[in-house]
Amino acid sequence: MDAEEWPSLFAASPDGRLLYSCGHWDNSFKVTSIDERTGKPGKCLQTLTQHQDVVTCLTVSEDGMVLVTGSSDTLIKIWDTF
Numbered sequence: 001m002d003a004e005e006w007p008s009l010f011a012a013s014p015d016g017r018l019l020y021s022c023g024h025w026d027n028s029f030k031v032t033s034i035d036e037r038t039g040k041p042g043k044c045l046q047t048l049t050q051h052q053d054v055v056t057c058l059t060v061s062e063d064g065m066v067l068v069t070g071s072s073d074t075l076i077k078i079w080d081t082f
Helices: none
Strands: 010-012 018-021 029-033 044-048 055-060 066-071 076-080
Touching: 010 055, 018 055
Parallel strands: none
Antiparallel strands: 010 018, 018 029, 029 044, 055 066, 066 076
């Protein structure tokens, strides 16, 4: 299987300040600071739990304004990130 076929468990904001992650046991996805300008690097800024099962993939738009999550609950959710 090629790397392109694997679901994405991580995505960075276009400005490189935030890391979005999924695959967490609590059915959440997390927003973590990876830049000193957005807080202490490595600090979880937000945990969002809106899916009913594990979030299996996510991606962020090129402009950073939209995040899309997919879950084992068969739902895709679209999030405004501004």
